[in-house]
Amino acid sequence: MEKKQNNEEVKKEKNKMTKKSKILIAIIAIIIIAGAIITATIGLNFDLRYKESKKIELYLQKDFNISDIKQITDEVMQGTEVVIQKVEVFEDTVSIRAQDITDEQKQGIIDKVNEKYGTEISKDDIETETIPNTRGRDIIKPYILPFSIATLIILVYIAVRYRKLKVLKTVLKTIFILILSQVVLLSIMAITRIPIGIVTIPLIIIVYLLTLIGITTYFEKELSKMKQKEAGE
């Protein structure tokens, strides 16, 4: 009687797990499909530093605060994303970068800078440079080799450590989950329009490491279950 009850409890538990798994798979599938559609239609949202943009440089002849320049650009270019950087070791030149800088905006910035810093910068002296975009593949390229080498060594370790759980199965599962986690991350970034910027690569690394912890924890559990079974027999 007790055995029957136990079996039923195990079956119920398994059913619960299968239901949970199905829901999880459905959510992941929706995220990936939505992400793929958005990427294919609108594309990923790249940060200004990776977009094609315009840049002007103003020689202020004195040290300045980035926040002051930010205030000026906010007034002239309302609602526009702007990157402000100090130029050269003396930090007396400012570089202003935005997706587009019109002649009026340029004039507006120059007027306000002249007023604030007492400079006599003329619009004609300032050239608007075009900064080309950084291609997505160029951002990822340097990371492909390190990740491939690390993954390869990790797969060898997993194959050896969890050989009792069937080598091919564990290796394929690991590869699949590692890829899946990155695809989900990129899909979420595409859906939520989180810009592809300086934190994207760190996020990819963190997700990669977290996935590895998840995979190891899962395999460890499976291994201990198998050991318990073997001990029981």
Next chain:
Amino acid sequence: MKKIKILTIILGIVLITMVAFFGVYVQKQNRMEDKVKDYSYAMDLKGGRNIRLTVDDTVDTVIKDADGNEVTDADSLTDEELAEKGYTKEETKANSEEVLNEENYLKSKEIVEKRLNELGVDNYVVDIDETSGDILIEIPENDNTDNVVSNIGTTGKFEIIDADTEEVLMDNSDIKSAKVMYGAASATSSGTSVYLDIEFNKEGTGKLKDISTTYVQTNTTNETNTTNNTTTDEATSSEETEDTEKQITMKIDDEEIMTTSFDETIETGRLSLSVGTASTDAQTLQGYINQASSMAIVLDNGNMPIKYTVSENKYILSDITQNEINIILYVILAIAVLALLVLIFRYKTMGIINAFSYIGLVALFLLILRYTNVVISIESIFGIAVILILNYIFINKLLSKLKKEEKVDKATISVAIKETYKEFFIKIIPIIIAVITFCFIRWEPISSFGMVMFWGILLISLYNISITNLLVRIKESKGGKNKNGKETK
């Protein structure tokens, strides 16, 4: 005694924390100077050298005579004078219209990237304007930057031409690889010679063999018989030796490197060119090595299909200001403080002691990062956060194990620590593998992350077995306690 021991350790931790977070200030020339080494920052946080390579649009005017040979001393002549002499003016563009296309722009970008890799630049951004062909490069600012800048813009055009006819005998397509070699100057003299060793491909080896057979110094002996009829009627003969030399000229980027002939046939497909010899002066020798390696790098990666000029070369600071970095660090610290409060709330006195231990680890970790020259990048800041989380998980695991124990004594502490170590490190073995791999990668953002994680994990393993372990043991040293905190005999 137990309290004194704990207090001593905690005071030590507080001291390290003060040093790590606030520094050690010493008066130096009427100002206070922090004696604690500063962090090294990566390009994304410190800024870098921004270089713009612009497609060369200069037009050179060449004056040629009626036979089509270049006339070098006719610059001052007027158009009429040129016409009188039969000279013609020809305009040659640095880049012909045919080469200015997207394919060549992308090829140039690829060559720039290869050169940057070979020049040891471990972090760079190379963008190309596919319409104008301009290449924008951002590289870290250091002692090597100027050397890199001088090498990336060069065309790298290699030619071996006939010194007389200027016929191109060999070019970049014949080169397999180029490298720097150095060895003893000669058997009799001391000193070191630096060579640029060019290895040619199969076709180039054949060409070099032919050239080295043809372009040699030859001695031709002419025997002349003369008859003196006036006095002795005796025939005399004399020998005249005539040196004829066919020479080649080697050019790199249209600049003449040398004009020479060959002593023997070269069948190996290698050409070693002496760059210089230095007897004792290490600086001169290093200069020759740098010069040779620059040439080798340029030749090794093929020539750029387009001629570029460096139109911008500026150091631009990062758009991430110190303030923004501080904000990120304070947010991480605030989260850590909150997490420690949870630890204290859950584990009471043991939580407080371990919170101190945790702070000590953070302080020591930051000091290690300063003194091991680990470069701090955006990636490594995330690495620091991961280490803080991992150590929190470790301590939490250990304390929850101890809390579960009926009786906490030396033996149970040992078992709890051993189990925590085993469980924790088995789970992070793949992370350790990844981290060690990243440490060996020559790409600053990833290697800095790897280094931060490596030192962090090493510290977690050593610090917790010594300091955390010690604190826990001292705390529980006077007899055991049951889970309700009551002393047991």
